[in-house]
Amino acid sequence: MKxxxxxxxxxxxxxxxxxxxxxxxxxxxxxxxxAGHVSLIKCACQSVQLSGKVVVSIYVNPLQFSPxxxxxxxxxxxxxxxxxxxxxxxDAVFTPTDSLMYPFEEKSGDxxxxxxxxxxxxxxTQSMEGVARPTHFKGVTTIVAKLFNIVLPDYAAFGNKDxxxxxxIQRMVRDLNxxxxxxxxxxxxxxxxxxxxxxxxxxxxEERKSALxxxxxxKKAKEKTSKDGLPAEELKLELKTFIENNPxxxxxxxxxxxxxxxxxxxxxxxxTQIALAVFVGKTRLxxxxxx
Amino acid sequence: MKxxxxxxxxxxxxxxxxxxxxxxxxxxxxxxxxAGHVSLIKCACQSVQLSGKVVVSIYVNPLQFSPxxxxxxxxxxxxxxxxxxxxxxxDAVFTPTDSLMYPFEEKSGDxxxxxxxxxxxxxxTQSMEGVARPTHFKGVTTIVAKLFNIVLPDYAAFGNKDxxxxxxIQRMVRDLNxxxxxxxxxxxxxxxxxxxxxxxxxxxxEERKSALxxxxxxKKAKEKTSKDGLPAEELKLELKTFIENNPxxxxxxxxxxxxxxxxxxxxxxxxTQIALAVFVGKTRLxxxxxx
Numbered sequence: 001m002k003x004x005x006x007x008x009x010x011x012x013x014x015x016x017x018x019x020x021x022x023x024x025x026x027x028x029x030x031x032x033x034x035a036g037h038v039s040l041i042k043c044a045c046q047s048v049q050l051s052g053k054v055v056v057s058i059y060v061n062p063l064q065f066s067p068x069x070x071x072x073x074x075x076x077x078x079x080x081x082x083x084x085x086x087x088x089x090x091d092a093v094f095t096p097t098d099s100l101m102y103p104f105e106e107k108s109g110d111x112x113x114x115x116x117x118x119x120x121x122x123x124x125t126q127s128m129e130g131v132a133r134p135t136h137f138k139g140v141t142t143i144v145a146k147l148f149n150i151v152l153p154d155y156a157a158f159g160n161k162d163x164x165x166x167x168x169i170q171r172m173v174r175d176l177n178x179x180x181x182x183x184x185x186x187x188x189x190x191x192x193x194x195x196x197x198x199x200x201x202x203x204x205x206e207e208r209k210s211a212l213x214x215x216x217x218x219k220k221a222k223e224k225t226s227k228d229g230l231p232a233e234e235l236k237l238e239l240k241t242f243i244e245n246n247p248x249x250x251x252x253x254x255x256x257x258x259x260x261x262x263x264x265x266x267x268x269x270x271x272t273q274i275a276l277a278v279f280v281g282k283t284r285l286x287x288x289x290x291x
Numbered sequence: 292m293k294x295x296x297x298x299x300x301x302x303x304x305x306x307x308x309x310x311x312x313x314x315x316x317x318x319x320x321x322x323x324x325x326a327g328h329v330s331l332i333k334c335a336c337q338s339v340q341l342s343g344k345v346v347v348s349i350y351v352n353p354l355q356f357s358p359x360x361x362x363x364x365x366x367x368x369x370x371x372x373x374x375x376x377x378x379x380x381x382d383a384v385f386t387p388t389d390s391l392m393y394p395f396e397e398k399s400g401d402x403x404x405x406x407x408x409x410x411x412x413x414x415x416t417q418s419m420e421g422v423a424r425p426t427h428f429k430g431v432t433t434i435v436a437k438l439f440n441i442v443l444p445d446y447a448a449f450g451n452k453d454x455x456x457x458x459x460i461q462r463m464v465r466d467l468n469x470x471x472x473x474x475x476x477x478x479x480x481x482x483x484x485x486x487x488x489x490x491x492x493x494x495x496x497e498e499r500k501s502a503l504x505x506x507x508x509x510k511k512a513k514e515k516t517s518k519d520g521l522p523a524e525e526l527k528l529e530l531k532t533f534i535e536n537n538p539x540x541x542x543x544x545x546x547x548x549x550x551x552x553x554x555x556x557x558x559x560x561x562x563t564q565i566a567l568a569v570f571v572g573k574t575r576l577x578x579x580x581x582x
Contacts, residue, residue: 007468011468011470015470018309018310019309019310019311019312020310021310110552110554112414112415112552112553112554113551113552114414115466116412116413116414116415116462116466117410117411117412117413117432117462117463117465117466117467118410118411118413118466119408119409119410119411119436119467120408120409120410120411121407121408122407122408122409123403123405123407124403124407141408142467145410145467146466146467146468149467149468149469149470150468150470152470171407171408172408174408175406175407175408175409175437176408176410176433176436176437176440177298177302177437177440177441178440179302179306179440179441179443260404261401261403261404262403263401263403
């Protein structure tokens with residue numbers, strides 16, 4: 001497995017692969033890899049089959065964090081991540097630095113030379129994570145556009161744990177005609193139902209117990225959902241009460257929506273998507289599912 | 292020479308070329324081709340040499356016109372354009388329709404399915420054409436990003452007649468890491484100095500005479516410019532008076548700036564860039580040069 005640290009090297013490796021007729025699959029990550037990422041890498045391997053190449057990018061993108069978020073303390077363990085990539089079957093790991101990805105931020109005294117171009121999605125980003133984290137998706141779409149142009153993938157794998165993110169990326173690919181097929185992989189969960197997340201390591205033992213309430217709330221919603229519509233506001237209120245009965249929890253949002261347009265629905269029925277964000281202690285967790 | 296009318300066909304042709312190791316050069320145009328475009332096509336041919344492929348795209352992009360602009364009457368003559376491309380040495384002409392480039396605008400009843408992703412440059416677009424035409428550059432960067440993803444060029448040629456546009460595209464390529472080398476080709480002029488533009492055909496005989504004032508103003512500025520700084524505001528005023536002494540002319544802007552950062556300068560000296568936009572009758576013309 002190759003370890004690539006510069007944009008130039010990655011781009012010319014990818015161009016070489018392309019010129020040899022090889023397919024490329026990209027798994028963009030922020031590191032702190034877990035079984036969810038392993039499943040993405042395996043999906044990527046399947047998509048390009050034996051002859052193709054799978055690249056895992058590991059980059060904690062500052063542009064998608066707000067100043068009050070956990071950029072500095074976001075977990076980083078490159079050696080462990082590299083082992084996981086190798087075992088999962090990746091052909092290359094791409095680990096650029098901030099000064100390569102946003103080189104003009106530091107070097108230049110002239111603010112007009114700074115990074116100034118963004119990929120921006122203006123519809124699907126206006127709810128949920130886009131409200132809670134106003135600059136988040138601009139950072140996500142921009143870094144993913146950059147990675148697509150650097151790694152030149154035919155396929156790119158995104159986990160449905162970040163459901164809205166996957167929908168936004170798919171929309172960007174559709175609208176800007178990126179020659180990339182998006183693979184959306186299912187959420188991987190612990191045995192007790194907690195969705196895997198690099199941020200789960202922030203949880204204390206007590207909080208880890210409370211964190212189960214996200215998946216439990218989804219299960220509760222599933223039980224109540226049928227073909228007949230159920231008023232979304234009522235169900236929200238019920239789930240909020242259920243969740244906040246657990247110690248140290250605070251609901252950020254619970255939304256019911258159309259999984260393609262992310263358009264909120266007033267009546268919840270079979271096929272409606274639920275997504276929720278809950279603070280457990282200081283840690284913000286998200287989860288979602290189709291009802 | 293191939294004539295390609297669909298995105299799918301263009302993208303798979305380009306991928307095929309790439310997989311055969313061929314270089315690709317793109318000349319994005321809105322048609323109504325003239326000697327300026329021919330010079331761009333020839334630059335593109337040189338960049339990919341004998342074995343590579345040159346694609347001319349012809350597409351009048353509605354996204355870069357404001358409602359009050361000349362989208363409907365913009366000159367279109369595909370047969371003539373095709374002849375010009377063939378003679379200049381293009382390998383393919385790509386002529387998508389609006390319903391292929393923005394398919395979700397018309398078809399769907401759901402506004403949330405509409406095109407919603409844009410490439411946006413936020414610094415270099417804040418002056419000159421970006422002020423006069425507030426939505427223009429968002430349309431330009433978005434369509435160029437789309438064309439880059441469809442035609443997969445190694446090189447793309449832009450004329451310096453649209454100096455700010457070329458600078459904005461170059462910035463987008465830098466920031467989003469498009470694997471494309473931008474070729475900036477010099478302005479082509481009529482014998483009497485008028486910069487070639489598809490919009491020159493709008494000019495009456497009288498207006499055609501007045502239109503010379505743009506290039507004459509630039510020449511005047513050049514004569515006055517030396518290593519010693521000249522106050523920009525004074526020179527602007529002098530050029531404005533000179534221009535508006537011609538019948539049917541109205542200055543939109545005259546700017547002096549750093550050619551890389553497009554940062555306005557207060558003192559004009561050798562190496563400063565001048566750009567100007569002037570209404571001649573109802574036709575808005577632009578021109579620029581390095582002093």
